[in-house]
Amino acid sequence: METNQLFSLSRLWRVMHRYMVENRATLILGAALILALMLIIGAILGFQATEELAEAQVEAAATAYMCVTALACIIIASGLFATLNTPSGAVSFLTLPATPYEICLSRWIIAVPLCLAWCFACIFLAEAARIGIALMVRVETVYRVPIDLLFAPNMGLSIFPLLYVKGILTIQSFFLLGSILWRGQNLIKTIGAIGAIGVFLYLVSSGVTIACIYFGARIPFTFYLAPTAYFSGVLCYILIIFNYTLTLIRLREAEVIQRW
Amino acid sequence: MLSVNHLTFAYGRDVKPVIDDVTLDIAPGSVYGLLGRNGVGKTTLLQLIAGALTPRSGWVDLLGYDTRSRYPRTMAEIMVIPDRLQLPAVSIATFARVSAPFYPRWSDDDMARCLDTFGLDPRQRLDRLSLGQQKKAFMSFAIACNTSLLLMDEPTDGLDIPSKEAFRRIVAESMTDERAIIISTHQVRDLGQMLDHILILEPSGIVLDASLTDIASRLSFVTSDSRELLARSLYARPTFSGFEMVLPNTDGSETRVELEMLFSLAVERPDMMRSLFLTTPKATQDGN
Structure with a gap:
């Protein structure tokens, strides 16, 4: 048995392995659903491709892919601790011989x-499908969604260039x-x-x-972009x-099962 | 091995505690029966012992560690069989394969033996089993983990008659001097024969904490139509052939402990039970 009672990589792997095996049907189904949605989006846009709409299509494709990505991340995050919703699930979760950090981290890695x-692998595949179909329907000009643009540097004070990923991570954390x-x-x-x-922030x-306008004071920069400004940088x-x-704190507290 | 020290727990801040100042000592090598009325807190007590709930005060010590801190090494010594199970959609063998590495004394042989006794095939998928079969599969897994402490909440609920017999056999075979089993149950007729020690929980706390030997040395369980015995009985209930009675054991002869009668006596006269058992053992009193 590991002597470290706080964190152990082998325990983390065992927890993750167990979670993935026990939930493999759900995980495979979820992954297939994401791929299917992306491919459908790519195919529909590919069939609708025209010379005039080439640029607009790229934007539409990028937006649709990102919406699916965000949706997938949110749904997966929401179901991550679903087993805690039953007393027996909660007891088995809380009595698993691993620390809450390991249990939480293992699920976080998956989610x-x-x-x-x-999701990004699916975007690549969907893009291949969209471009392939567009070329098949004899559209001469097809633009590729610049996947690297999805990682465009954020404006303002951000030091993390993955703008979209950062946005998804923030929403997903809620x-x-x-x-x-x-x-x-x-x-x-x-x-x-x-x-x-x-609404409250707005x-x-x-x-x-x-109030600033009324009193003739200078409006702070962040309030021009409110409330989105709060969530940048x-x-x-x-x-x-x-x-x-x-x-993590909530997970550590056994009170998660005191709600029955 | 396990000590429960002045444990108090309530489901909320300003509500009456479900568990109120409970103190217990659990020794290895015994099967403990935890009896009590519905809603008295038996499952809560098991969850507190397992470290799955935070007590308002007091602590549970297993092999020198507070179970509430839920250290992996402590959790690896506890296995809980809840009354309701939620098992994943994998085969019994797969479930065992991914869960066994958490338990250092896991035994493939024990798992195979238990499954065989219960008549289950390790290739069967857990989600396709009936409730009773799921329970048997999980019990096999729990026993094969060979943890120091095995907590069972209503283990025979949903089991058919042959399975109850198989369960008793498996528990008897899996008992070792290093292991303690606590069984919370209402099915005293099913499990009475396998218990070594009785704990009766009432809203006022533990009213009985005694071994069957101790109980038999202090109480006699008789069926008679004698009015004289009835007058001396601590508890009595009518039957077709007279009365079933619980009497103080005055002549030292041991009778078979009737758990239903014992439970009824404890519920009706908790203070008398406390005073009878929470004193110096009878043998010492008699000077034997």
Whole structure:
């Protein structure tokens, strides 16, 4: 047995292996669904390709791919701790001989980096399909979605160039927290909570902006972009870390099973 | 091996505790029966022992570690069989293969023996088994883990009659001097023969914590129509042939402990039970 009672790579691997094997049907189905959705998007856009709409199609394709990616990441994050919704699932989770860090990290690896990597692999395949079909229907000019543009540097203070990935990670971290915070319907509840926070921030920003105009004061830069300004730059990372920390703390607390 | 120290737990801050100042010592090599009425906190107590709940006060010590801290080495010594199971959609063999590495004393032989006794095939998929079969599959896994502490919550619920017999046989075969088993149950008729020690939990706390030998040395369980015995009985209930009674054991002869009668006595007269058993053992009192 490992002597380290806080973190062990071999234990992490065992937890991850067990999770993947026990949930392989769901994971395979989910992965196939993502691939199918991407391919359908690529095929539809490929069939609709025309010379005039070549540039617009690239934008539409990129947006659609990213929407599917975000949706997939959110849904996977929401179902990550679904087993805790039953007393027996919670007991087996809490009595698993591994630390909460290892259990949490193993699921995070599946829901975040592996899910994102799979989504981008699917985008490549969908793009190949779209371009192939467009060429097949004899459109001469087809633009490729510049996948590297999806990683375009963010504006402002951001030091992390993966703009879109960062956005997805931020939103996903809320859903990850929501999955451990609420017993049922956590997807809908998290959407509601994010909406409520957004409205609150928008009202605060509007209030501050109106007050600045009224009193003739200079409007702070961030409020021009409110409320999106709150979620740009360094605040994103703080939010991600904050949400991950809360998720871990919540997991550590056995009270997750005291709700029955 | 396991000590429960002044454990208090409530489902919420301002509510009455479900478990109130419970103190227990569990010794290895014994099968403990945890009895109690519905809602008295038996499952909660098992979850507290397993470290799955945070007590309001007190602690549970297993082999020198607080189970609440849920260290992997401590969790590897505890196996819980919940009353309701949720098992993954994999075969029994696959489930065992991915779960066994967490338990250092895992035994493939024990798993094969238990599955064979229960009449299960390791290639069967867990999600396609009936509730009773799932329970048998998980019990086989739990026993093969060879943990120091095995907690079972209503293990015979959903089992047919041959399976209950198989379960008793498996538990008896798997008992070692290093292992303790705590079984929370209402099915005293099914499991009575295999228990060594009885714990009766009431809202006021543990009203009985005694071995069957100790119980038999202090109480007699008789069926009689004698009015004289009835007058002396601690608890009695009518039957077709007179009365089933619990009497103080005054002559030292041991009778078979009737768990239903014992439980009824404990529920009706908890204070008397406490005073009878939470004192110096009878043998010492008598000077034997």
